[in-house]
Amino acid sequence: MNSVPVFAFTCPVKTNSGNKALEHLPVELAGLNACRPLIITSAKAVGRKAVRTLQNAFGDSGMTLGLFDGVTKTADLGLIEHLKNICLEKKYDAIIALGGYDIVDAAKVLNLAVSLDTADAHKLSPETPVRRHLSPLVVVPTAAASGLETSKFAHFSRRIYSSEYLAPNLVVIDPRLTRAADGKTIAATGLAALGRAAESHISADANPFRDAYSFAAIRFVKENLPAAVIKPADKKASLAILNAASMSGCAASDANSARLHKLGQVFYEMQHIPQGVIMGMCLPHVLGDYLQEGINDLASLLLPLVGEDEFSRTPAAKRADAALAVLGRFLADLYGALGKDLPRNLREAGVPGYIMEDILDVLDKDNEGPYLRTVVERIAE
Amino acid sequence: MSIVKDIPSAKKPLKRAYVGIFLWFTGRAIQAAAKVDKEVKKEFDNLPDDFTFSLGCLPNGPWMVIGKRNGAVKYLGGNPSQHKVHVRLAIKSVDAAFLILSFQESTALATARNRLITDGEVPYALAVIRILDIVEVYLLPKIIAGLAVKRYPKQWSAGRKLGGRIGIYARTILGI
Numbered sequence: 283m284n285s286v287p288v289f290a291f292t293c294p295v296k297t298n299s300g301n302k303a304l305e306h307l308p309v310e311l312a313g314l315n316a317c318r319p320l321i322i323t324s325a326k327a328v329g330r331k332a333v334r335t336l337q338n339a340f341g342d343s344g345m346t347l348g349l350f351d352g353v354t355k356t357a358d359l360g361l362i363e364h365l366k367n368i369c370l371e372k373k374y375d376a377i378i379a380l381g382g383y384d385i386v387d388a389a390k391v392l393n394l395a396v397s398l399d400t401a402d403a404h405k406l407s408p409e410t411p412v413r414r415h416l417s418p419l420v421v422v423p424t425a426a427a428s429g430l431e432t433s434k435f436a437h438f439s440r441r442i443y444s445s446e447y448l449a450p451n452l453v454v455i456d457p458r459l460t461r462a463a464d465g466k467t468i469a470a471t472g473l474a475a476l477g478r479a480a481e482s483h484i485s486a487d488a489n490p491f492r493d494a495y496s497f498a499a500i501r502f503v504k505e506n507l508p509a510a511v512i513k514p515a516d517k518k519a520s521l522a523i524l525n526a527a528s529m530s531g532c533a534a535s536d537a538n539s540a541r542l543h544k545l546g547q548v549f550y551e552m553q554h555i556p557q558g559v560i561m562g563m564c565l566p567h568v569l570g571d572y573l574q575e576g577i578n579d580l581a582s583l584l585l586p587l588v589g590e591d592e593f594s595r596t597p598a599a600k601r602a603d604a605a606l607a608v609l610g611r612f613l614a615d616l617y618g619a620l621g622k623d624l625p626r627n628l629r630e631a632g633v634p635g636y637i638m639e640d641i642l643d644v645l646d647k648d649n650e651g652p653y654l655r656t657v658v659e660r661i662a663e
Numbered sequence: 664m665s666i667v668k669d670i671p672s673a674k675k676p677l678k679r680a681y682v683g684i685f686l687w688f689t690g691r692a693i694q695a696a697a698k699v700d701k702e703v704k705k706e707f708d709n710l711p712d713d714f715t716f717s718l719g720c721l722p723n724g725p726w727m728v729i730g731k732r733n734g735a736v737k738y739l740g741g742n743p744s745q746h747k748v749h750v751r752l753a754i755k756s757v758d759a760a761f762l763i764l765s766f767q768e769s770t771a772l773a774t775a776r777n778r779l780i781t782d783g784e785v786p787y788a789l790a791v792i793r794i795l796d797i798v799e800v801y802l803l804p805k806i807i808a809g810l811a812v813k814r815y816p817k818q819w820s821a822g823r824k825l826g827g828r829i830g831i832y833a834r835t836i837l838g839i
Contacts, residue, residue, distance in 0.1 A: 300776060305758040309721050309780075320667065340672040342679060342757045343722055350667045368667050 289489035292446050293532045295432045299455040299525055304339035304422065307378075310452055311345075314418035316376035320348035320369060322389045323380035327353075328424045332459050336380050336422060348374050353385045355554055358439050362388065363403035366395040376418040379450075380459075382427030382471075383550070390436035390448045393419045412445040421450040423524055425462035425514070428550075428557050429475045430543075432531030440551055449535065453528050460524045462514035466623045469616060470558030472507035472523045475499055475530040477542040477561035480569065480609075482533035483586070484578040493582075495533040500586035502526035504612060511619050541568050545654060548644050555631055563627060563661040566610055571653075573602055580605055587612075628662050638662075678761045683725035683741070685764045686718065688835065689798060690727035690738040695834030696798045697736035700827055703797050706790050707736050716750040716791050717743040720760040721780070750783035750791055766803075766810040770795065800824075801831045 298306055311319060325333055333351060340347060350365060368374075369392070377396075379389035395403040397416035421431045432453055436443040462468035479499035482492055502522045510519035534543065545564050546557030572578040581601035585593045587608045596604050617626055625631035628638075638658075645654045696703040707714075710731060719726030719741075728739040728746055739746060754760040759778040762768045770792060773779055781788045796812040801824070809815045 298777070302756075302758055302762065305756040306778070309755045312722065337670060338673060339758075341675040343672045345672050347670045347672065348667045349670055352666060364666070368665060372667070372669070 286489045289487075289491075291489055291491035291536055293491075293495070293535070294446065294449050294451065295528075295532060296452045297432075297455065297525075297528060298452065299521065299528075301457060303454050304336060304456045304458070307339050307420065307454060308343035308345060310454075311376055311418065311420070314376060314451055316418045317345060318348070318372075318374050319345070319376040319378050319420070320350065320365075320372075320374035321378045321380055322353060322365075322385060322392065323349075323351050324353040324385055325351035327385065327426065328381045328459075332380060332424055335456075335458050336378070348372060353381075353388050355384050357384060357388045359391075359404045359406060362392050362395050362406070365392050366400070366403050369396045370399075376420065378420045378422060379431070380422045381424050382431055384438075386421055386423075386431040386450075387436045387438045389419060389421070390450075391438045391443060393417055394436075394443065394448065406443075408441050408443050410443075412447050414447070416447050418452070419450040420452045420454060422454045422456070422459065423527065424459050425471060425520060425524070426467050426556070427471050427474075427524060427527045428546075429471070429478050429527040429530040430534065432528045433535040435535070437547060437551070446535070455521060455524045455528060457517040457521045460520040461517060462510070462520055464623070465511040465514050465620050466559075467556075468510045468514050468520055468523055469507065469562075469620060469624055470556035471527050472503045472510065472558065473562035473565070473616075474546060474556070474558035475523065475527040476503040476507075477546065477558070477565055478530040478534040478540075479503070479526070480565070480583060481540060481542050482530070482537040484569075484572060484580055484583055485537050486577050486579075487538055488579070488582075489536075492533050492536050495529045497586045499526040499529040499533065500583070502529070504587055508615060508619065511616060541650060541654065541657070544645070544648060544650070545657060548641055549633070552641055552644070553631075553633055553637060555633070559625060559631060560661075562613060562616070562624070563631075564657050565613065566606070567657050567660050569606055569609065571657075573606065584608070628658070675757055678757050679725065682720060682757055682760045682764055686725055686727035687741065689718075689795070689802070690729055690741075691835045691838060692798050692802055692831055693729050693794060694736050694738045695831045695839075696794070696801060696827075698834065699830035700797060700801070703794055706794050707731055710787060710790060711749070713747075714750075714787070715739070715746050715748050716752065716783075716787070717746075717748045718752045718754075718791075718795075719743070720754040720757050748783075750781070750787045752788065752791065753780045753782070754778055755780065766807050769811055769813060771813040798831070801827050 377389050377393050379386045393416050434446045434449045479496040483496035503526045506519040506522035510523050542561045546561040549555045549560045550557045573580045583605035584601045645651050715730035717728045726741050726743050728743050730739045763773045799811045800808045
């Protein structure tokens with residue numbers, strides 16, 4: 283392995299994963315000097331059973347928990363202001379986000395408002411300086427996760443907050459909560475993890491620490507997503523996918539290239555289509571373009587995708603093409619297994635034509651706008 | 664009405680009772696094994712004279728405390744705050760304790776899965792684990808003990824197992 287002369291890598295996230303991992307939460311919180319956590323979730327998104335499972339994990343701990351289970355996709359800074367006042371009044375000293383996507387983003391922004399003791403949360407913005415550690419934040423992801431839960435980013439009210447202090451202190455991945463209701467949900471989670479990990483893995487500024495996260499995430503998705511899609515209640519496979527999502531978030535936190543992420547995010551914000559669905563559609567196009575540009579190391583994708591034996595059998599000059607071919611077959615199998623449940627293009631995803639112009643307008647504001655527009659045009663039909 | 668509900672944590676009385684009874688019985692069995700089994704006695708002989716250790720679960724127990732006083736090993740009850748404890752083996756939750764003490768996970772596996780916290784000298788903690796393993800072999804049938812310990816001792820004679828079991832059970836029940 284080539285050593286990189288200069289690089290920086292930060293991942294402040296501790297991960298507890300596996301059977302009864304949730305039951306360690308009281309001790310973990312005590313280790314973070316917290317004894318009165320507030321659970322932020324959406325009962326509609328994660329289900330009452332998941333909320334009860336989390337509550338039961340605190341059995342015998344003697345703690346009193348706060349519970350807000352009404353996070354919606356339209357949550358705004360008004361809600362954050364209201365919750366911040368309640369947090370300060372009731373002296374909650376930690377936040378536990380149960381779920382993925384908007385729930386975790388709302389929890390991150392709430393943590394920012396509470397920890398900085400902001401006079402008015404409405405004034406929070408991506409420019410708000412964050413120069414110190416925030417209150418403890420724990421994320422308990424469920425099957426519908428984007429992978430960004432473990433990252434330093436919070437996408438909230440169409441703004442992107444970014445600080446390494448926004449990343450959670452602890453992620454708890456428990457198989458009782460990772461089982462998906464259907465194949466599409468876990469497929470979207472897996473594809474989002476694969477997209478982010480692949481983009482981090484091949485980026486020109488890769489470093490060995492980030493490679494370790496992205497390598498494991500890609501391999502976990504490749505080996506476990508087909509089983510998880512066929513049997514969404516499979517504890518082992520779904521746990522592996524959520525682990526992959528968690529690792530991809532850590533890798534993506536540190537990476538600069540994020541074309542797939544940008545495309546996934548804009549469709550999620552404007553149409554609430556899970557990021558993985560869009561990233562799955564865009565993956566072959568974006569990786570193919572990376573190969574054409576010749577800046578990124580596509581060949582490095584082959585090892586996590588196929589393992590040591592096939593990697594060493596493939597001539598070095600053919601590894602990039604082989605990696606794309608393996609990914610193509612992997613995606614084709616996935617679409618084959620899910621049929622119409624997993625859309626292959628924007629038309630199948632039900633994106634109306636009149637929204638497309640708005641989406642393209644948003645993409646045009648990005649510094650890679652013209653390029654991203656071409657990808658959207660390619661996945662339209 | 665506030666949009667945030669306050670929910671007191673529930674109780675787990677059955678698991679707590681099971682773990683409490685198991686620790687109470689095992690504590691008395693360790694006291695008995697120190698008199699019956701030479702290997703356990705040797706392990707305790709190598710420990711300091713006022714050595715005390717506790718095993719239990721966080722955050723609120725139950726616990727068992729074992730101490731060596733004037734060369735004799737004693738079960739000192741279930742309140743570690745009354746003693747100066749040299750080694751504290753703490754299981755992270757009553758659920759994790761239930762997994763271990765109902766033999767769904769061996770001590771070694773539970774340690775590997777980060778369910779145990781050790782406070783104190785590691786060599787002393789390892790001696791305690793060895794003692795617990797020997798006591799479990801005496802207390803439990805082979806099929807269950809095989810799940811609880813890392814390696815079931817194959818070299819033990821039938822006489823040692825049978826004699827030791829009778830001695831330890833009798834002393835544990837009688838508390839001598």
